[in-house]
Amino acid sequence: MxxxxxxxxxxxxxxxxxxxxxxxxxxxxxxxxxxxxxxxxxxxxxxxxxxxxxxxxxxxxxxxxxxxxxxxxxxxxxxxxxxxxxxxxxxxxxxxxxxxxxxxxxxxxxxxxxxxxxxxxxxxxxxxxxLPPLQTLELPQAEQTALWLRGGFPNSLLASSDAKSLTWRQNLISTYLERELPSYGARIPAQTLRRLWTMLAHLQGGLLDASQLAKSLMIDAKTVHRYLDMLTDLMLMRKLPPWHSNLGKRLVKSPKIYVRDSGLLHALLGLPTHEALLAHPVVGNSWEGFAIETLLNAAPREAQCGFYRSSNGAEIDLLVETPSLGLMAIEVKRSTHAKPRRGFYSACEDLQPRHRFLVHGGTDDEPYPVGDGVTAITLRGLSQRLTLGSA
Incomplete structure (x- = not known):
């Protein structure tokens, strides 16, 4: 166990x-x-x-x-x-x-x-x-790649093969579409709900545009919002809110949307193996969603979280603020050699966070500076800091 x-x-x-x-x-x-x-x-x-x-x-x-x-x-x-x-x-x-x-x-x-x-x-x-799915800190470091691919549902993560794991997740998705969502008042066909959920998976980490989704599905925008709210209520989707500030900047007001469990994301997109995931255009946004979900689950309950994006290109993937840690600006990159984008530094000039982190997909837990007050750190390392309440 x-x-x-x-x-x-x-x-x-x-x-x-x-x-x-x-x-x-x-x-x-x-x-x-x-x-x-x-x-x-x-x-x-x-x-x-x-x-x-x-x-x-x-x-x-x-x-x-x-x-x-x-x-x-x-x-x-x-x-x-x-x-x-x-x-x-x-x-x-x-x-x-x-x-x-x-x-x-x-x-x-x-x-x-x-x-x-x-x-x-x-x-x-x-x-x-x-209780979220299994998290990085609950598993050995060597299991992180499998956790990203298969997600944190125990039956999926512990399956004897990638194929069996994918089949289990596909069956879980069918259960939600054919039983759970109808029991909570879903009135459109399960196939339309599947198309909506799959479209949301393709938009992983993107801004919510309900009108465009509605047009593609030939339903109205209110229906899209209602079923997205259902998926959020069932703790399957996350709407990450935009960060509000009084800086006089023109800020994005739409939330970013994520399939919360990376394994369900990959099942919706038909990605059975790590190799298939790495070859898919969603790989970067998949890692971003995996990292953000991990960090949000590690953050204290009283934490205020969101993302920052202004009309001039300033952007921060994740902001976390707690009384003990202050405001933390977090950039997510899968590569261990990546650098923060120019927009990240611009956003930090706007918000003046107490801590600036670049979360990467490496396994070396020793953090190191990458310039301008930004510290590069593993996902596991920053999760530990958030859990302990010390940056």
Missing amino acids: IDRQLLSTLEVALADYPAVALLGARQVGKTTLARQVGDTRSAVYLDIERPSDRQKLTDPEAYLTLNRQRLVILDEVQHMPELFPVLRSLIDEGRRPGQTGGRFLLLGSASGELLRQSGESLAGRVAYLE
Whole structure:
């Protein structure tokens, strides 16, 4: 079993809050992590999608009261929204005898839906954590290339061959298109949804132009936005917001879009091997998306993140700001011999970040200067700094 970095954070949250919501895409390892936590204490696990488990919750108050001394793990809880008022009542009742932590662990694969449902009933009673796919710091350095190609879903990364890994990811994509998205209100054919998702993959790291996508698919722009929001809610796509500043510059206002898991990106584009990836025009943007997703997952929860692009060509791939680290400007390059673009230096003159980094795809963890206050560093090295909160 691969140790997940979120484990210690999850255990602390369970000690501090009566309910913890663990969010993450399907098959990312939420159930495995939850069962690992449950094995260390008295716990009961219920899968809301399993009829026999739903039957146990015919009278949820009676069942949960019967298990009030145990950690109750509720998987895919967003499919049973009527539970949340009951959970609130039981949490408040348990506070009187001092039962303040570790009552419920709620697992969900649709962040927006679960946040809305739980926020209405469990405000102040629940902590939210997101479990991403496997990350660079959870694996040996030698596994980074495989992680980039196959992505971080455990079944994909640990498959016995690239072909089996690709088949697993293609099946996962089909499951989302034919089951998950329709269950959240998708009303257009699965084939149209596949075309949209594939187009978004070809636009990896580009600015969102919903009207152009709508024209290509012969649907309206509102529909494109709605289904992109669904993919974002299911933690499959990321919309990286533009950085706002009061510099009087004309700045790009559209978000940049990324398929969050690089393995799903490569499956959508039909790239089965590392050699095929290196020969494809998306290779640079694929690495950029892989690096940005890794860094965002390593950054503290309170971090403010975005990208910067002005009309005069000034551009920064990723900006991360935290109270302890200040503002960090990050340029992403796959090559170990690359230099920052002129636009990066221009953008740094505009924003005056405290730290300037060039993230490259090498394996030598020793950082080195590349001029004008910019430090070249590996993806793993900068991820460690963000996790530790020291630049």
